Amino acid sequence: MNEVKINTSKLKSDINKFRISLIILTIFQLIYLLTIVGSFVLIVKYKITDSGIISLWIFLILAGAIILGFFKMIFTFIVIKYERKYIPITQKKNKDNLLMIMFTGIIGLWLWLPNKKETDQIIKKVYQNNENEDGKTILI
Secondary structure: OEEOOHHHHHHHHHHHHHHHHHHHHHHHHHHHHHHHHHHHHHHHHOOOOHHHHHHHHHHHHHHHHHHHHHHHHHHHHHHHHHHHHHHHOOOHHHHHHHHHHHOOOOOHHHHHHOOOHHHHHHHHHHHHHOHHHOOOOOOO
């Protein structure tokens, strides 16, 4: 069994930080998608056939995808590492969450993020399981 130290105020604070970071990442993703669609519409509308402009457009799409993918990978790694270290869940649930995040991307990150009700349930579970330890330690 692994012993995990849980500070409930830190858990709430960290989940709020994840939520804010995920909002920022989602905004960047939406801006990227709107830029791709908008630029494609402009290319089609004005019948641009210049190979230099189209090549630049394709290069910018690929560069943006690589940059956004890099940030998503970093954020995903941080979330998975945090979950394994601080959130009291079983190994099977941990593996399921990892697969969900890896295959669904940013949508999986939103699905993983516990809402206020789920956060309160996690904290309640910690206190119920360890009343003799002041609610700070849980055995998984």
